[in-house]
Every structure is written in structure tokens, then in C-alpha cells.
Amino acid sequence: MKQQKMYEASDKMISLIRDNYNLLQSLGSFGINLGFGDKTVREVCSDQNVDTYTFLAVVNFTINGYRDFDDIDKLSIPTLMQYLRASHEYYLGFQLPFIRKELQGALDEHDNLARLILKLYDEYAHSIRSHMQYEEKMVFPYVNNLLEGKTTNGYDIETFSKHHGKTDDKLRELKSIIIKYLPSDGLRNNQLSATLYDIYNNEEWLSLHAEVEDNLFIPAIRRLERKMKQSDVSVKISNMIGPSANNETLSDREKDVIVSVVQGMTNKEIADHLCISINTVITHRRNIAKKLQIHSAAGLTIYAIVNNLVDISSVEL
Numbered sequence: 638m639k640q641q642k643m644y645e646a647s648d649k650m651i652s653l654i655r656d657n658y659n660l661l662q663s664l665g666s667f668g669i670n671l672g673f674g675d676k677t678v679r680e681v682c683s684d685q686n687v688d689t690y691t692f693l694a695v696v697n698f699t700i701n702g703y704r705d706f707d708d709i710d711k712l713s714i715p716t717l718m719q720y721l722r723a724s725h726e727y728y729l730g731f732q733l734p735f736i737r738k739e740l741q742g743a744l745d746e747h748d749n750l751a752r753l754i755l756k757l758y759d760e761y762a763h764s765i766r767s768h769m770q771y772e773e774k775m776v777f778p779y780v781n782n783l784l785e786g787k788t789t790n791g792y793d794i795e796t797f798s799k800h801h802g803k804t805d806d807k808l809r810e811l812k813s814i815i816i817k818y819l820p821s822d823g824l825r826n827n828q829l830s831a832t833l834y835d836i837y838n839n840e841e842w843l844s845l846h847a848e849v850e851d852n853l854f855i856p857a858i859r860r861l862e863r864k865m866k867q868s869d870v871s872v873k874i875s876n877m878i879g880p881s882a883n884n885e886t887l888s889d890r891e892k893d894v895i896v897s898v899v900q901g902m903t904n905k906e907i908a909d910h911l912c913i914s915i916n917t918v919i920t921h922r923r924n925i926a927k928k929l930q931i932h933s934a935a936g937l938t939i940y941a942i943v944n945n946l947v948d949i950s951s952v953e954l
Contacts, residue, residue: 643697646679646689653678657700662842666723667692667716688713694853695720699845704852712857714784718777721854724846725769732839733762739835743828744819754814761807765843772797783861794858798851808840886928892946894921898934899941 644653650673653660664671669692673681682689691713697703740758744751776797779789815829887895890911897907904922908915926932931940941947 643701643703644678644693646682646693647677649675650678650681651675653696659838659842660696660700662727663696663699663720666720666727667695668719668723688716691716691720695849698849698852709856709860712853714780714854714857714861717849717854717857718780721772721846721850722777725773728839728843728846729766729769733765736832736835736839737762739828739832743825743832745825750814750819754811754819757807757811757814761811764807780858780861783858783865786865788865793862794855798855808836812836887925891921891925891928894918895925895937895941896946898922899938899947 642656654664667685667687669681669685669687673684676684678693679689681687682692690711694712695717737755737758740755744754746752775792776794779792779794782789812833815833819829890913893911894907897910902910904915904918907918911918925937929937929940931937938947942949
């Protein structure tokens with residue numbers, strides 16, 4: 638029986654299982670083995686190299702629908718990917734073939750309707766397999782690249798999110814046909830009922846799996862993408878004002894010219910202000926651009942602010 642409560646790191650792991658037996662499969666997906674005695678969630682996760690915060694986020698979400706996590710940045714993306722990958726392996730490698738075997742045992746192989754039901758199930762299984770294989774081929778490698786500081790042009794998690802639709806229409810149709818139209822004797826009826834029970838349970842599991850992706854995994858990757866973009870901007874600015882942009886490479890007169898440019902003066906105004914010729918101003922600006930690799934007034938303004946040649950409060954932005 639499910640217990641609607643919030644679990645914490647100090648709770649005993651065995652208590653979570655007693656309250657919610659369907660968490661047994663989640664333990665396997667996280668790579669947590671049984672035999673943990675009376676240890677707490679924190680102790681079990683620590684022993685088995687699983688991020689405690691992420692484990693509890695998934696558990697509390699799947700049990701109680703809890704979405705108000707303290708900090709999305711605290712979610713461990715590698716732990717989430719381990720969980721999702723292992724769930725794929727369980728569903729594709731065990732659960733789909735197991736249910737098909739149950740259906741075969743419960744159906745009369747000489748009945749045309751039975752053969753159609755198996756065909757419908759195979760179409761459903763194919764759609765699930767294609768969806769999960771897409772994630773394995775496209776989404777997870779993309780996320781691994783992000784974690785390594787690499788970006789992939791033309792793809793982002795929003796692309797995946799838009800195509801992350803439901804795949805359970807065929808399964809709903811299959812259940813309806815079995816319940817409404819399939820005749821059976823007493824033995825087959827019991828077998829079909831047991832199979833339907835497994836189908837309903839796995840439909841619920843698959844729905845929760847998709848919700849974990851939508852409400853935990855995708856938001857965490859969106860956050861990672863934003864951090865990557867912010868980092869790219871910082872790198873570009875650093876490159877613009879980097880090693881070549883050293884105060885020591887500029888003469889005092891060149892610094893004066895930069896300050897004058899930042900203040901919005903024309904070449905003639907700079908020449909009058911510094912008591913030099915316009916040609917000298919042009920020469921200074923050419924040398925500044927060559928030394929700093931900065932060719933715009935906006936770029937020189939950033940350089941001047943960062944290197945304390947002007948106060949940001951005195952600059953019109």
C-alpha cells in the first residue's frame with residue numbers, strides 16, 4: 638500500500654520499500670542492490686555511489702508527485718541518466734518480452750483475433766523501443782557532451798521535449814479489445830486477467846518514467862544549457878580582453894585615446910583634447926586595435942571598464 642509522505646535522507650531504506658513495494662524496480666534502476674539492512678537512505682546511497690538528493694527527488698516525485706525541489710542545480714544529471722538508461726534496459730529487455738510471452742500463453746494461436754492482438758502489441762512494443770532508442774542515440778550522447786563542456790550545433794533539449802509525446806494509444810486500444818471482444822474459457826480468462834493486470838501496472842510505470850523525464854531530467858538539462866551559454870559569453874569576453882589585452886602593452890597616450898573614445902569623442906575632438914594631430918589619433922587607434930584585437934567602440938568600452946580606465950557609472954550604456 639502506498640504511503641503519501643515525504644521521504645528524507647534520514648529515513649530507513651527498508652521503510653520506503655515497506656510503504657511502496659513498487660520502489661523495488663526503482664532501486665534496480667539506480668543500481669542499488671538489496672541487502673542493505675537497517676541503513677538510512679543516505680547511508681545506502683553513499684555505500685552504492687548514488688546521489689542521495691537525486692534519488693529522493695525521483696522517489697518523492699513518483700510516489701507523491703512532489704515537484705518543488707529545493708534546487709534544480711542539486712540534481713545529479715549522471716545519476717538521472719543512469720536511472721533512465723537502466724529503466725530502458727529493464728523495459729526493453731525484460732518487461733516487453735515478458736508481457737508478450739504472457740499474451741501468447743493466454744491466447745489461442747489458432748484464433749484470428751488473437752493473432753491480431755499480438756500484432757497490435759508488437760506495434761506498441763516497436764513504438765516504445767523506437768522512442769527509447771532515440772533517447773539512447775541522440776539525447777544521452779548530447780547530454781554527455783554538455784557535461785564535458787562541449788556544445789552540439791542544431792540540437793538542444795527543447796528539440797527532444799517537443800517530440801516527447803505519448804506512446805500509449807496502441808496499448809489503450811489493446812486493453813479495450815481484450816476486455817470487450819476476446820472470448821475465452823475459464824483458464825484463458827484467468828491468464829488474460831493476469832496479463833491485463835501486468836499491462837496496467839507497466840502502463841502506470843511507463844507514464845511515471847515519462848513524467849520523470851519531463852519534470853526532472855529536461856529541466857535539469859535546460860539549466861545546464863543556460864549555464865553553458867553563460868559560460869560561452871564569459872569566454873568570448875575573456876578572449877576579447879584576454880592575454881593580449883594587457884595594460885602594459887598600451888602606452889599612456891593610447892590609454893588616453895581609449896578613454897576619449899569611450900566618452901564618445903570624434904577623432905577631431907580627441908586630437909583637440911589631447912593636443913595632437915588627427916593623423917596621430919588615427920595612428921594610435923590603429924595601434925590599439927592591433928594590440929588588443931578590439932575594433933569597436935563597444936569593445937573598447939568593455940576593455941576600459943574591466944581594466945579600470947573608466948568608472949562604469951560614468952559610461953552611457
